[in-house]
Amino acid sequence: MASAPTVGPADVESACSRLIIDFATHIDAMDYPRVLGLFAEDATLERVGVVLRGLGEIRDFLEKRPARAVTRHLCTNIRVQPRGDDRADGSCCVHFFQSPNEEERPLPLQVAASAVVEYLVGFVRQHGEWRIQDFRIRPVFQI
Numbered sequence: 021m022a023s024a025p026t027v028g029p030a031d032v033e034s035a036c037s038r039l040i041i042d043f044a045t046h047i048d049a050m051d052y053p054r055v056l057g058l059f060a061e062d063a064t065l066e067r068v069g070v071v072l073r074g075l076g077e078i079r080d081f082l083e084k085r086p087a088r089a090v091t092r093h094l095c096t097n098i099r100v101q102p103r104g105d106d107r108a109d110g111s112c113c114v115h116f117f118q119s120p121n122e123e124e125r126p127l128p129l130q131v132a133a134s135a136v137v138e139y140l141v142g143f144v145r146q147h148g149e150w151r152i153q154d155f156r157i158r159p160v161f162q163i
Contacts, residue, residue, distance in 0.1 A: 033100040035150040036108050036143045043152070044093035044114070052082040060144055060151040067157045090121040090132075095139075106145040107153075113138055113160075136161040 039058050046054040056075055059065075065072040065081070072078050093114050100110040119132040142154035 029102050032102040032108050032150070036100040036110050036141070037098045039143065039150060039152055040095060040098055040110060040112050040139060040141060043155075044095050047082075048091050048093055050085070050087075052079070055082060058152050059155075060146060060153050063151070063153055063155065065155045065157075068159070086120070088120055090117075090119050090127065092117045100143075108143040108150070110141040110143060111138060112141070134163045135159060 043055060043058055046052075046058070056079055059075060059078060062074055063078065064074075065078050067081075072081050093116050095112050095114050097113045098110065099112070100108055102108045114137050116135045116137055117129075117132040119127050121127055136159075138158045138160055140154075140156040140158060141152060143150050144153040145151075
């Protein structure tokens with residue numbers, strides 16, 4: 021009988037970093053089913069002091085986002101630290117841009133709201149797949 025493949029720290033870092041990148045990519049594309057697919061069933065998302073618990077509350081928040089807004093989340097300095105076989109912690113700096121775009125054309129950068137936030141993320145491996153367990157968005161700079 022073959023043994024299960026060993027998962028090393030680099031594999032954990034890669035999988036969890038990918039979750040952060042996918043979160044930013046899917047939320048910018050307003051692909052909310054794919055955003056939700058990144059989270060564990062009992063995940064929490066904390067944003068501006070409000071804690072959303074479970075996929076239902078996270079889904080409600082996503083569905084209330086403005087339909088005509090354009091956002092971009094530029095992620096950098098992603099760090100992931102494995103914490104045993106099924107847990108990891110991560111962080112990331114994000115430069116965030118948001119603007120209404122009623123005309124569906126490129127906008128001058130001057131009209132976009134801008135902020136720098138930090139993602140603090142707890143990851144869990146369930147059924148062999150890494151998922152986001154706890155996701156905190158902490159403001160650092162706002163214009």
